[in-house]
Amino acid sequence: MTITTSIDNDKLLWMYQMMVTIRRFEEQSKREADAGKLRGMHSSVGQEAVPVGVCAHLRDDDYVLGTHRSHHHCIAKGLDLNAMMAELLGKSTGTNKGKGGTMHIADINKGMLGANGVVGSNIPVAAGVGLSARIRGTDQVSVVFFGDGAANQGTLHEAMNLAGIWKLPTLFVCENNRYAESTPVEYSVSGESIAERASGYNIPSVIADGQNVLEMYEIGGEAVRRARAGEGPTFIEAQTYRYNGHFGADNPLTYRTQEEEDYYEGRDCVERMKAHLSQTKVATEDEINEIDKKALATVEEAARFADDSPFPDPEELTTDVYISYP
Amino acid sequence: MxxxxxxxxxxxxxxxxxxxxxxxxxxxxxxxxxxxxxxxxxxxxxxxxxxxxxxxxxxxxxxxxxxxxxxxxxxxxxxxxxxxxxxxxxxxxxxxxxxxxxxxxxxxxxxxxxxxxxxxxxxxxxxxxxxxxxxxxxxxxxxxxxxxxxxxxxxxxxxxxxxxxxxxxxxxxxxxxxxxxxxxxxxxxxxxxxxxxxxxxxxVPEDPYTLPIGKARITREGSDVTLVGIGFTSYLNNQAADLLAAEGISADVVDLLWTSPLDEEAILDSVQKTRKVVIVDEDYPRCSLATDISALVAEQGFDYLDAPPKRVSPPHTSVPYSQPLEAAYMPTAEKVVEAVREVMA
Known part of the structure; x- marks a missing residue:
């Protein structure tokens, strides 16, 4: 599609920096996992453009809800990298004090209402957040990211119906990375697309190139505008690709081809954005290198912070079960 | 209280x-x-x-x-x-x-x-x-x-x-x-x-009021046997206590009100006083509140007991439709009285 939105340079550079930061963070996470310090890692490498393009339009008081694969959502929503990396290592300084780990990172102050380990589980919760904004009379929006696997969960359909009848300020963003664990989308999704399912609920939908952050920005912007204006929900099917396996030890070449991987990696969201910044002279090569270096340094600092942080005290095991308990 | x-x-x-x-x-x-x-x-x-x-x-x-x-x-x-x-x-x-x-x-x-x-x-x-x-x-x-x-x-x-x-x-x-x-x-x-x-x-007072979270109440004070009930079975236990009183048996009736948090102290205090307990629960009998309370009393109140804890629960079946079957399924005040006679024997 042709990008018609004019995007100021600061925003373009922010989006590039976010995507590079996510990429470096996930690479570091993989090293931590390989070293045995992090368990249960689901890498978001390849899918960075989707939340970055959408979250570029969000405020701290807007809400994002994620999935088991949510590091990129959290970073795009502005969470602190030190606290995130500490959480991955189960440290007391983590976003969740070490009690959640990679699949449950949350930070209410930044509007991140949680990654969620159950496929499709967060979608009705996001509808409730939209309902809450409406009842409280604010213009906040909720955005729920989920995968092609969740497109087959009943919760998506129940939540879309509620959002449709109540015109909720909720964005349904499906990151179609083509695989639910090892199961290809061509096998598991009946119909021409996931996006067309929204039409049954009278929700406008669009298929986006999820490897193009500019397109994600444009489509996300219109969806957020509609939500804030009280025009109701939007469904975005962002077509993207998970470069790695479903989880750390998964070899994706047991269910897909090298040719397919090469094709998608050849249209990488970070590289395309870097080329765009150069071609349009938004940034010089030196300026881009500077962003790259800064992203790496931030991630390395997060890794140091996480390593240096203590594990939770044993007493923490039984705190936070309830807010008030006799 | x-x-x-x-x-x-x-x-x-x-x-x-x-x-x-x-x-x-x-x-x-x-x-x-x-x-x-x-x-x-x-x-x-x-x-x-x-x-x-x-x-x-x-x-x-x-x-x-x-x-x-x-x-x-x-x-x-x-x-x-x-x-x-x-x-x-x-x-x-x-x-x-x-x-x-x-x-x-x-x-x-x-x-x-x-x-x-x-x-x-x-x-x-x-x-x-x-x-x-x-x-x-x-x-x-x-x-x-x-x-x-x-x-x-x-x-x-x-x-x-x-x-x-x-x-x-x-x-x-x-x-x-x-x-x-x-x-x-x-x-x-x-x-x-x-x-x-x-x-x-x-x-029911008109002004709003709260109840302490996780606290049971005693609806009948008694000295011979503890009846533990939950919701509707507390209602049954009050009826059973009246029937037992007519037989000269004094029941202490613990109405749990909360299953989580569970008022373990109220249960154990009553059992310490009466030395016998009947737990009445309409939920299924396996892995239930009644089994949990029975374990609590056995583990922490064993020395108080003159008889093993007794449970009154439905059989391990789904709830039947036919009314005679359903009546046989449910706890009743009469079943509670029967259970009390067993622990008093």
């Missing part, structure tokens, strides 16, 4: 809970209610239709006229959808009361209750609060068969992070509703349908 029976403002269970909902909605604009048919006839206001049902149990009758359809919100039949929405609303500044019509329907929405509502506070490191109240109907005795008659508090009590309350009359019904709405943790209120059908017979 709560004393109740000295004044004379008699309300039914349904009237008392309705009053609690109304008062809390008046008190706090963050409180709203949603569920199936809680007003009824939604969207037909232009035809003059409003509040056609007032809730499947009539607990919400009249509220939409006072508070409007934003705050008294009829939902489609989408339990996972609207209970999940209750979680999201609770996490972002509201105090939702969500009705799950019958507890047996938890099967279509349990992920929202057990994976989200119960766990978010803990797994997010205590940095989020979830003031969600779920109210649900339960209980056999109305010939509604296996999928509309279960008594399922035990399975939710199993999950840390949920508070589980089981009122036993109009007074505790109102107090527990008010307490739950004001509490910052998720609470499920299990409301027995037979109790909801009883005529107004309990004194």
């Amino acid at each position: 709560v004393t109740t029976e000295t004044e004379t403002r008699k309300l039914s269970y349904i009237q008392a809970v309705n009053e609690a909902l109304r008062q809390e909605m008046e008190r706090d604009p963050a409180v709203f209610i949603m569920g199936e048919d809680i007003a009824g006839g939604a969207g037909r206001e232009d035809q003059g239709i409003i509040d056609s049902w007032g809730g499947p149990m009539r607990l919400t009758k009249g509220l939409i006229k006072q508070f409007g359809k934003e705050r008294v919100r009829d939902t489609p039949i989408s339990e996972a959808g609207f209970i999940g929405a209750g979680v999201g609303a609770a996490a972002t500044g509201l105090r939702p009361v969500v009705e799950l019509m019958y507890v047996s329907f938890f099967g279509v929405c349990s992920d929202q209750i057990t994976n989200n509502a119960a766990k978010m506070h803990y797994m997010f490191g205590g940095k989020i609060k979830l003031p969600l109240t779920i109210m649900t109907g339960m209980g056999a005795g109305l010939a509604t068969a296996a999928q509309h008659s279960e008594t399922l508090y035990s399975i939710f009590t199993h999950f840390p992070g949920l508070k589980c309350a089981v009122p036993s009359d109009a007074y505790t019904g109102k107090g527990i509703m008010t307490t739950s709405i004001r509490d910052d943790d998720p609470v499920i209120i299990f409301q027995n349908r037979q109790l909801m059908g009883l005529p107004a017979s309990t004194h």
Whole structure:
């Protein structure tokens, strides 16, 4: 599609920096996992453009809800990298004090209402957040990211119906990375697309190139505008690709081809954005290198912070079960 | 301990809970209610239709006229959808009361209750609060068969992070509703349908009041045997205590009111006094509240006991439809009396 939105340079550079930061963070996470310090890692490498393009339009008081694969959502929503990396290592300084780990990172102050380990589980919760904004009379929006696997969960359909009848300020963003664990989308999704399912609920939908952050920005912007204006929900099917396996030890070449991987990696969201910044002279090569270096340094600092942080005290095991308990 | 029976403002269970909902909605604009048919006839206001049902149990009758359809919100039949929405609303500044019509329907929405509502506070490191109240109907005795008659508090009590309350009359019904709405943790209120059908017979103060979370009450003081009851079985235990009194047996009746937190102290104190215990529970007999309490007494009150703990529970079957079968299934005051005779023997 042709990008018609004019995007100021600061925003373009922010989006590039976010995507590079996510990429470096996930690479570091993989090293931590390989070293045995992090368990249960689901890498978001390849899918960075989707939340970055959408979250570029969000405020701290807007809400994002994620999935088991949510590091990129959290970073795009502005969470602190030190606290995130500490959480991955189960440290007391983590976003969740070490009690959640990679699949449950949350930070209410930044509007991140949680990654969620159950496929499709967060979608009705996001509808409730939209309902809450409406009842409280604010213009906040909720955005729920989920995968092609969740497109087959009943919760998506129940939540879309509620959002449709109540015109909720909720964005349904499906990151179609083509695989639910090892199961290809061509096998598991009946119909021409996931996006067309929204039409049954009278929700406008669009298929986006999820490897193009500019397109994600444009489509996300219109969806957020509609939500804030009280025009109701939007469904975005962002077509993207998970470069790695479903989880750390998964070899994706047991269910897909090298040719397919090469094709998608050849249209990488970070590289395309870097080329765009150069071609349009938004940034010089030196300026881009500077962003790259800064992203790496931030991630390395997060890794140091996480390593240096203590594990939770044993007493923490039984705190936070309830807010008030006799 | 709560004393109740000295004044004379008699309300039914349904009237008392309705009053609690109304008062809390008046008190706090963050409180709203949603569920199936809680007003009824939604969207037909232009035809003059409003509040056609007032809730499947009539607990919400009249509220939409006072508070409007934003705050008294009829939902489609989408339990996972609207209970999940209750979680999201609770996490972002509201105090939702969500009705799950019958507890047996938890099967279509349990992920929202057990994976989200119960766990978010803990797994997010205590940095989020979830003031969600779920109210649900339960209980056999109305010939509604296996999928509309279960008594399922035990399975939710199993999950840390949920508070589980089981009122036993109009007074505790109102107090527990008010307490739950004001509490910052998720609470499920299990409301027995037979109790909801009883005529107004309990004194209910008009001013709002709360009850201590996780505290049982003693509804009869006695010295020969402890009867532990939960919701409707507390009602049965009071009847059984009267029958036993006629035989010269003095029963101490512990009305739990909450299954999580569980008032272990009240149970053990009573057993220490009476040295015998009968636990009466309408939930299924395996991995149930009754087995849990029996284990508690065996492990921590063994030295008090003159006889093994005795449970009165249904058989390990689904709830039958045919009325003689259903009557045989359910705990009754007579079955309680029989069990007491066994532990007294």
